[in-house]
Amino acid sequence: VASESFKRINSVFYPSSIAMVGASPNLYKWGSFLLANLIKGGFKGPIYPVNPREKTIFSRPCYPSLAETPGPVELAIVVVPVAHVKKVITECIAKQVKAILLITSGFSEAGKAGHELELEIAAMVREAGIRLVGPNTMGIINTHADITVTGSHTRPLRGAISLVSQSGNLGGQVLGWAENMGIGINKFVGTGNEGDVNVTDMIEYFREDETTKIILAYFEGVEDGQRFLEVARKTSMEKPIIALKGGRTSAGSRAAMSHTGSLAGSYPITLGALAQAGVIVAKNPTELIDFSIAFQHLPLPQGNRVGVITLGGGWGVVASDECNERGLVLPELPEEILTKLDKLLPSFWSRGNPIDLVGQINPAVFRNSLEAVTSSEAFDAVLDLGNLGTSHFMYRVVSTVRDIDPSFDPSIVQIAINEAAKLEAGHLRDVGDFIAKYNKPILTVSHSEKLQYAIPFGDNVVVAYPTPEKAIRALQAMLWYRNWKAGRTKPA
């Protein structure tokens, strides 16, 4: 049963109708590019642009006031200048909207008068039973309701990762990466000045939100640290929270005070307190996204023993160093695997972990090595380096040959292209199959710049990183979370 708090915030993300007060045809105004973004996103309910000076915007009818919109409004998006906000909030209350997204800036972040106005508005909406996101926010996304209203204009795929960020520009960066890497996002909210809804409310909401499987959070300070840690602890038992804390150093904390000044007196959440609450701590924005993809698509490792299969020796060495430095171990290969691989690999093969395939692009060798390691009780996780993406190389060769010799037999070229595609598909299928069959994480690393991080294949999604170190950091984070959970669930 959903809590009352959940139901009320739900009106932000699943409204039956949306009005945009302050809609504009001027491409340089938030009321214009937010509206365009919202329409383009494909929201199924009615969208009512409101602006007394326009009859139509983007060839759609525009309404002179919120009161004159031809139906009920569940979510009001407000982008009018700060001087008009209070009046519009009154209109929102009269219209009986359920939620407000207040984009407008010029409140707490702009000084004392702004701060007082923010408090006043917060009191008004609280009394009316309306939840308000903002002010001074970058916007929201809910891919599950086709809602995309952000300043950054990113439009990621639908997925299970939800993000709350106190910083709009950091949120925009993470969303942009997600879009480019094919990483599915569920919901995004920039909490801005947190006049009403704050980062803790959002983590609580995401915990109850069934389609959210992974929670990402960027925050610099929180008003009520005790409640934050309680909510985080309860949530971490159900789904992972991956968080980046801004202001962890003295310089960063000075910058954070100036950035989100209203939180200057807020509870100092330390990295240690976060870890105790089961929060997976990222060191920078990139790690937020790098970790999320592993958590979204892979089972957790049950221990720290890693088997490495590599197409080339250098990556095997680099991966060994990184594993060693991150608390992951590379056990020697058990006898049964040595025996299996002796039959598959050249006589001079390394007979060690990492298993170096010495450049052999042979689907059978790859599949058998991968299954031998993944199925073995000697390993908790598998790194697969450089095998995925080899088809990319063949496309390059074919393109070169066509350039230098237009008379080259086209049927041979076609066979090469077909074989490359088959190789890649086979590899994706094998990785996905073995993850499912043995319930063990396989993290792949690819040379190809064309590959996404998350590659859908049949019913599976294969996770492909551009470097061994990214894969290994993600694996370390998963193992940390698995151990935290295990410690929590063991009898005391």
Next chain:
Amino acid sequence: VASESFKRINSVFYPSSIAMVGASPNLYKWGSFLLANLIKGGFKGPIYPVNPREKTIFSRPCYPSLAETPGPVELAIVVVPVAHVKKVITECIAKQVKAILLITSGFSEAGKAGHELELEIAAMVREAGIRLVGPNTMGIINTHADITVTGSHTRPLRGAISLVSQSGNLGGQVLGWAENMGIGINKFVGTGNEGDVNVTDMIEYFREDETTKIILAYFEGVEDGQRFLEVARKTSMEKPIIALKGGRTSAGSRAAMSHTGSLAGSYPITLGALAQAGVIVAKNPTELIDFSIAFQHLPLPQGNRVGVITLGGGWGVVASDECNERGLVLPELPEEILTKLDKLLPSFWSRGNPIDLVGQINPAVFRNSLEAVTSSEAFDAVLDLGNLGTSHFMYRVVSTVRDIDPSFDPSIVQIAINEAAKLEAGHLRDVGDFIAKYNKPILTVSHSEKLQYAIPFGDNVVVAYPTPEKAIRALQAMLWYRNWKAGRTKPA
């Protein structure tokens, strides 16, 4: 005056003519894709494919033997199976080639017999005064002579960065990144088993090579550590060496032994010894490329005081944390800058470092802030976060508006596109101008996934990173090198 050693290795990179012994029309063979790659690269001298079973390859004449090629051969690229290599080396000596690139594998890495054959071949070429790269190498690139012969088939732009790698797959990864990021490469060599030419020889060669300004090196072990460190120290005084050492942990070193087995007994070069020799130590392959671009295009910082200008607050906080953790400081803004910026920024601006432009996309504000900080004696380096790449956002908006409203006034759309392009160009010009005018590094960080790392603009190149942490790590590396050099050049 070039050394004798330099002149001899020079035949590898600047041959007047090239033969490929073992050329093949079969797209799956090295003799095929290497030849195609070489032809496509545009090498100006004659290229002689050699294969007794083919009359033509890629519609070009093929010769039955090295002896029968119709002119002198300076560089012989050898890709025949290991069993034929010794015979071909004899033919190379008879043909009086100056250098050999021996791609073929199956030598030291394949066991005792291979190791002995490798020693035998090395002795043969040494006696004949021929320099040999390989065996078991990924190939070479010299963009300054239009030579591209690598298994990885990457084709980076021409530049000043030269790379030596004991691992072909790691070299290929770095070259692929360089190509994708618009980073100019000068020369690449995979030293493979180092039967003759080794990583130390290559660093020595790159030191003398005038067009090489930055040296990148990946290595796991070296035969003669004393000589390596002497060469590195001498080279570091003239140009930076950025190195990644594989096998720095026990697991990594075990993997390295198995990867480049012949070096098992080699001198253990520690990170401390590298640092004493002025070598900038990268922690992973990504840092090799991230650092190289800053060293290639920016003046060294003269101290650790950083001024940060950011379009959004979150990045300012993250950057402050990262600077703090990496020994860089963010001094308060001097009075003169406060006075200047009070006139430009909204009354509620942060009045601190980072300078938060609170999303104002105003070229004059940006230019004046950037010049104020760059010209100030209070700062040694500048981070410019999020200003570059804002045009990308406008292109997205325009594309959305065209989608949702095909009747939207096209002249307004065109103006928006023009303004965005002008904004971006102006920003690039400002950054380039101020770096040159004040001889101080400005590292930019951009939201746009379309941006390259190295953006040519007029006579300048602007360095743009995708994240603050990458820019800050590169700045830390530059400062480290500057301090090492200063310590060396100060009177004792």
